[in-house]
Amino acid sequence: MKLLTKLTLFITLSKLIIVVLFVVLLPLLVKRVSFQYTNYYLEQQKKKVLAVIQKNGVDYYLQGDSAYGSYTMLKEEYISLSPVSNAVVRDTIETSQRIVENDTLNYRLLTHQLNYGHQKYLLEIGKTTATIGQYNTLLQRFTLYVLIGLIAISILVDLVYTYLLLKPLTKIVKTKLLDRKFPFKESLFPVKTSTSDFKYLDRSLISLMEKIHGAFDKEREFTSNASHELMTPISILQTNIENLMLDEDISEYQQEKISGMMKTLNRLKKIVHSLLYISRIENDQFTKKDTVNIHNLVLEVNDELSHRMEMKSIEFTNTISSRVNLNQVNHDLLFQLIYNLINNAIRYNKEQGSITVNDYYAPGQPYTLLIIDSGIGIRQEELGTIFNRFKKSAQTDGEGYGLGLSIVKSIALYHGFEIKVSSEFGKSTTFCITIPTDLILL
Amino acid sequence: MKVLIIEDEKAMAKEMCVFLEKAFYLCDIAYTAGQANILMEENQYDFILLDLGLPDKDGLQVLSDSKKICPNASYIILTARGDLEDRIRGLDLGADDYLAKPFSLLELQSRMQAISRRKSGNNDPVIELGEFSVDLNKRSVLHQQQGIELSRKEFDLLSYMLLHKNRPLTRFQLSEHIWGNFSDDDNDSNYIDVHIKNIRKKMVVFAPVDWLQTLRGIGYKIKI
Incomplete structure (x- = not known):
């Protein structure tokens, strides 16, 4: 999940949780607040009552009666003053029932013991719980609306800010990581941001990629230069040897030796040629603009190699569909790819063996090309390394120079093909090339 | 020149x-x-x-x-x-x-x-080779006006040896000429032998081909 998505989810969820918690807790809170307020209110009333009693005297209220009581018409509040015996009553505020004019009502009740002269009085100030809670629902609803409004605004602000904050990161990921394919060719520009972490990340990525690019360039350059530099002495040697061969004074023995030298030199030439070829593929020096008919390509390769098949009496079958064309490929490279595979299939085949080239294609599926031989096969433990440079199979008796399949692999990679090999040792080998749909032209 | x-x-x-x-x-x-x-x-x-x-x-x-x-x-x-x-x-x-x-x-x-x-506008003289004549322009080999069918590679091989007549040519040099970059020294030397054998077989029917010499362990030479 993307960081922006995660943050968005987190912000929204956390705020929703706050809303839910608030909705659950709000009635309790409001109730508590109103009780607290009532307690405070009762205390204030008590102070006022005590003040007027102090001023006017108890008798002014008792007016000869033993007790005083006062309440409003709806009995929402009442005050009573009654004499008590010597028992000490502590000041309390509690909820309890009182009977006022035959109505039993719930009151929040403040009790206070009042000493006036030698007489002790009990002062009660009450307020019905019904009146205490009368604003609660309204208050809750109003608070909730305000809260939801505020939360919505804050989510919006948070999301916009998060988006703006993470924008440089998104850009770094897009331009530096997602859109980039190795080898990195185009130059990199730093992403504009005021966040130092992103700046650091961006700078590190750029320098890392430049380093990788540099190292890759150096390797390519080395292979390319080394091969070129080797070509010159090889050329000189070759011309030397050829001239020597033409010398009329040399004996047959010497001619044979020179011929051997030529053979070795030829081998060296082939290795350097192949390395150069791979380096040229890796350097993108081949255009991919040709349209190639696979069936015909296999025929071309067969034409070039039929003499070798005849020598071993190998039966060759080409069942490739003639209507499949490959678009945006390099003809010469594909020829080399098929050539190397079929050439190997001949080289490692038995007398009177067979080679079959067939394909599999279903619309929407990648195109699959199979090259199957009835040759000596490849041991299971060697299958993983056969595409490596200079990797030679144990059974090849020094034939080849171990670059043919590296070239095949490079060409396949260059075109975005996938190449797999499977083999039954001593029986057969199958090379399977998978070609992406977008290259296929019917 | x-x-x-x-x-x-x-x-x-x-x-x-x-x-x-x-x-x-x-x-x-x-x-x-x-x-x-x-x-x-x-x-x-x-x-x-x-x-x-x-x-x-x-x-x-x-x-x-x-x-x-x-x-x-x-x-x-x-x-x-x-x-x-x-x-x-x-x-x-x-x-x-x-x-x-x-x-x-x-x-x-x-x-x-x-x-x-x-x-020179393809005006090469026809080259005499023993009792045969080789026309490089028409890519044909004749024996007393009678054409001898050689395959493309066989003719290439013959004309190449003819061009470098009286020089020892190794199998690798011949295979490199015929197959270019695709030549394969371990295998193709044998194929050169096969081609030479075919050329001899096709021509010896008409006249001796002793001008085509085998150099043991090396290759071939046309001696005229």
């Missing part, structure tokens, strides 16, 4: 010169573009063999400059840079052929001869 070799590797230039002189060409050597300029102004050349990697000037520039001084010469570009781009640009600038280093001197001579044949 006069040849100018423009090549900065002295050993290479000298070997080319030795080889071409044996084939009766007259050779001059220039190691730099500057030297080449002087030589071209003083002499007329039939062939100019130009190495693209010269120390003092870009090879393709040298080519276009030389074309102005010696417009009638045939140009063969030699280069260790196997770039297709260079090859195409070279041929666009008017080079007649292109050889990637390392190349075989036999191949060089064969290309030079092909250019000569092309420029």
